[in-house]
Amino acid sequence: MSLASLAPLAVVLPILGAAVTFLLLRQERAQRIVSVGVLALTLALESALLASVWGGGTVAVPIGGWMPPWGITLVVDQFSSLMLVVSSAVSLAVLVYAAAQGIADGDKDGPISVFHPSFLILVAGVSDAFLAGDLFNLYVGFEMLLTASYVLLTLGGTTARIRAGVTYVVVSVVSSLLFLVAIAMVYAATGTVNMADLAVKLGQLAPDTQVLLHVMLLIGFGIKAAVFPLSFWLPDSYPTAPAPVTAVFAGLLTKVGVYAFVRTETLLFPGELLNVPLMVVALLTMVVGILGALAQTDLKRLLSFTLVSHIGYMVFGLAMSSVIGLAATVFYVMHHITVQTSLFLVAGLIERRAGSASIDRLGGLAKLSPLLALLYFIPAMNLAGIPPLSGFLGKLGLVQAGVALGTPMALAVVVAGVVVSLLTLLAMARVWGRAFWRSTDDAENPDPALLAPARASSMPRAMVGATAGLVGLGLALSVFAGPLFQVSQEAAKEMLDRTPYVTAVLGPQGAALLGAQQPAAQSPASQPFSQSPASQPPGPQGTVRP
Amino acid sequence: MSPNATLLIISGVLFACGIYLLLERSLTRVLLGLLMLTNGANLLLLTTGGYSGLAPFFAKGTDAGAYSDPLPQAFVLTSIVISFAVTAFMLALIYRTWQLGRADEVADDLEDRRVAAQSGWVAEDDADVPADLSEFPSVEEAAAADWEALHSGPREKAYARDADETAEEGDPE
Numbered sequence: 001m002s003l004a005s006l007a008p009l010a011v012v013l014p015i016l017g018a019a020v021t022f023l024l025l026r027q028e029r030a031q032r033i034v035s036v037g038v039l040a041l042t043l044a045l046e047s048a049l050l051a052s053v054w055g056g057g058t059v060a061v062p063i064g065g066w067m068p069p070w071g072i073t074l075v076v077d078q079f080s081s082l083m084l085v086v087s088s089a090v091s092l093a094v095l096v097y098a099a100a101q102g103i104a105d106g107d108k109d110g111p112i113s114v115f116h117p118s119f120l121i122l123v124a125g126v127s128d129a130f131l132a133g134d135l136f137n138l139y140v141g142f143e144m145l146l147t148a149s150y151v152l153l154t155l156g157g158t159t160a161r162i163r164a165g166v167t168y169v170v171v172s173v174v175s176s177l178l179f180l181v182a183i184a185m186v187y188a189a190t191g192t193v194n195m196a197d198l199a200v201k202l203g204q205l206a207p208d209t210q211v212l213l214h215v216m217l218l219i220g221f222g223i224k225a226a227v228f229p230l231s232f233w234l235p236d237s238y239p240t241a242p243a244p245v246t247a248v249f250a251g252l253l254t255k256v257g258v259y260a261f262v263r264t265e266t267l268l269f270p271g272e273l274l275n276v277p278l279m280v281v282a283l284l285t286m287v288v289g290i291l292g293a294l295a296q297t298d299l300k301r302l303l304s305f306t307l308v309s310h311i312g313y314m315v316f317g318l319a320m321s322s323v324i325g326l327a328a329t330v331f332y333v334m335h336h337i338t339v340q341t342s343l344f345l346v347a348g349l350i351e352r353r354a355g356s357a358s359i360d361r362l363g364g365l366a367k368l369s370p371l372l373a374l375l376y377f378i379p380a381m382n383l384a385g386i387p388p389l390s391g392f393l394g395k396l397g398l399v400q401a402g403v404a405l406g407t408p409m410a411l412a413v414v415v416a417g418v419v420v421s422l423l424t425l426l427a428m429a430r431v432w433g434r435a436f437w438r439s440t441d442d443a444e445n446p447d448p449a450l451l452a453p454a455r456a457s458s459m460p461r462a463m464v465g466a467t468a469g470l471v472g473l474g475l476a477l478s479v480f481a482g483p484l485f486q487v488s489q490e491a492a493k494e495m496l497d498r499t500p501y502v503t504a505v506l507g508p509q510g511a512a513l514l515g516a517q518q519p520a521a522q523s524p525a526s527q528p529f530s531q532s533p534a535s536q537p538p539g540p541q542g543t544v545r546p
Numbered sequence: 547m548s549p550n551a552t553l554l555i556i557s558g559v560l561f562a563c564g565i566y567l568l569l570e571r572s573l574t575r576v577l578l579g580l581l582m583l584t585n586g587a588n589l590l591l592l593t594t595g596g597y598s599g600l601a602p603f604f605a606k607g608t609d610a611g612a613y614s615d616p617l618p619q620a621f622v623l624t625s626i627v628i629s630f631a632v633t634a635f636m637l638a639l640i641y642r643t644w645q646l647g648r649a650d651e652v653a654d655d656l657e658d659r660r661v662a663a664q665s666g667w668v669a670e671d672d673a674d675v676p677a678d679l680s681e682f683p684s685v686e687e688a689a690a691a692d693w694e695a696l697h698s699g700p701r702e703k704a705y706a707r708d709a710d711e712t713a714e715e716g717d718p719e
Binding site: 143 | 549568573576580583584587590591593594617618621624625628631632635636639640642643646647652653655657658661664
């Protein structure tokens with residue numbers, strides 16, 4: 001009985017919280033207390049999980065006493081626990097922000113009371129996806145967070161949100177279906193969906209079959225991660241949602257896709273076969289995304305495009321299959337979740353203060369609201385990668401890894417990465433120049449709210465506090481970048497080695513199989529039928545049969 | 547394993563029709579397309595279980611090879627439940643679209659259209675700025691202009707003392 005066996009609570013607690021908040025549907029105050037309390041508890045639990053695996057160690061938790069590879073397994077390792085902690089911290093900040101917004105606006109709209117249950121289900125889905133030890137559980141995690149996100153995206157049912165919601169729902173359902181078809185094919189080929197078991201068995205398949213399964217999985221995850229050319233749905237659908245919803249989507253949902261990418265590339269298909277195509281995709285994602293951002297005038301749309309663009313960096317680090325590249329990706333994911341979410345929260349604050357998120361209609365905010373300017377400036381510079389901040393460190397790691405690899409393709413992506421980070425700076429500076437620095441007189445058709453003196457309700461203290469907390473977390477990632485990059489490297493080493501993961505799930509026998517990679521050790525087709533019934537006490541590897 | 551060819555063919559046809567309907571602009575057809583796609587995927591999942599056999603876990607002592615694989619069946623059940631929920635949600639969305647716009651179509655993103663239609667030329671960023679010729683072409687003129695500025699307007703009194711001192715010393719030039 002170790003601490004890690006509490007891992008299922010990271011999923012169960014938010015679900016229970018969602019049930020309770022759903023029962024308290026008309027009592028906003030109680031709802032707020034329950035959901036913030038539940039998330040804080042989850043965050044504490046996940047921090048303890050992270051502490052227990054810090055510096056090495058992978059723990060598998062079989063659910064219901066069904067031993068792997070048949071039962072559902074949750075796997076806690078350094079990468080998944082890092083993701084859990086960062087995602088819960090970010091969702092807690094967003095929840096406080098949303099609750100404060102609700103208090104400020106008086107919660108007049110009825111459907112807003114489903115916000116808390118949906119938000120908690122979303123968090124549960126994200127945690128489940130990070131912990132999943134088998135493909136089907138990953139699919140279920142995806143579906144939980146997607147279904148909750150459908151509700152959150154269309155809150156209130158206004159024309160714009162319904163239009164965006166339709167695109168979003170259809171695209172998400174298609175991506176889930178592709179993933180489901182990929183699972184069916186994987187099961188047909190190997191007779192298992194357990195990822196550790198697949199790590200052993202996928203290597204024994206014919207190379208053509210492997211490529212097919214690999215590409216199917218990557219396309220399904222690529223839509224979720226918004227990788228070019230599968231990214232066009234994102235800037236269309238995210239900006240219309242309420243600010244806290246867009247913020248949490250931007251921070252977490254695409255990163256779950258990136259997480260699935262990482263697991264596919266390291267655990268399931270560790271070869272270097274698709275590295276060059278992935279680098280091409282990474283390059284195009286970066287360039288096309290940032291060019292889109294430069295054309296926008298709506299702040300939330302602009303940020304959505306930078307979000308797409310920076311997914312490219314993570315895919316690039318992953319495509320190099322080297323420890324430093326993967327470590328940089330792990331670090332970059334943490335950095336990007338925090339920074340992108342805080343930028344969207346600031347965009348929400350700007351919209352509240354100035355009545356508009358279009359940078360053409362803004363001006364003089366640096367003078368009107370210096371605090372807002374500071375809150376925008378820090379994450380914006382961080383996103384662009386200005387030296388002392390974590391964005392710079394993540395990009396530096398990627399550049400180092402690319403130069404160390406030294407292939408022409410890697411060098412091309414390195415150059416593109418530097419150019420794109422300069423273009424990000426340009427996009428951020430454009431917002432800064434228009435919205436904050438110029439005089440209000442230059443704003444085209446400014447909203448009356450911009451010119452009116454600030455009201456107390458336009459910037460509630462808790463909303464500013466939540467945003468400031470998240471900006472502070474981004475700065476903390478820069479200050480503690482040393483130990484964090486070290487643990488990212490440890491996580492990358494473990495993932496590329498694969499043995500710790502497989503040993504934790506399947507025991508030493510599985511690891512031996514992985515090492516030997518003997519073809520046709522077991523006939524794959526016979527595998528599904530050698531199942532031990534539930535009455536059997538869980539034994540190792542189902543050696544006994546009634 | 548001997549996959550059931552009929553099921554596979556039906557699943558393929560469902561996929562083809564589903565994708566065709568998905569590409570339509572009418573939302574109801576898109577929904578029907580999604581339904582066909584999910585059913586195609588479910589059939590495919592079911593087929594991966596291999597040949598049909600006895601119900602699993604039904605009677606004690608059944609030979610493990612005689613019953614059909616229960617795992618894909620569990621997958622299919624989960625997937626059916628999920629697609630059921632999503633279909634209900636899609637129907638609500640379609641109904642709301644009808645309520646709001648009296649249209650059963652995917653609407654255009656207006657902001658997207660606006661951005662696509664705008665010219666790349668923005669007056670504030672791209673207008674020709676005349677070359678910044680120095681305001682004072684020569685040093686002498688600059689000094690004279692400074693002198694002028696010091697001795698005019700509201701600051702005059704403040705600099706009066708300085709001016710007296712320099713006047714005693716003579717012309718600054």
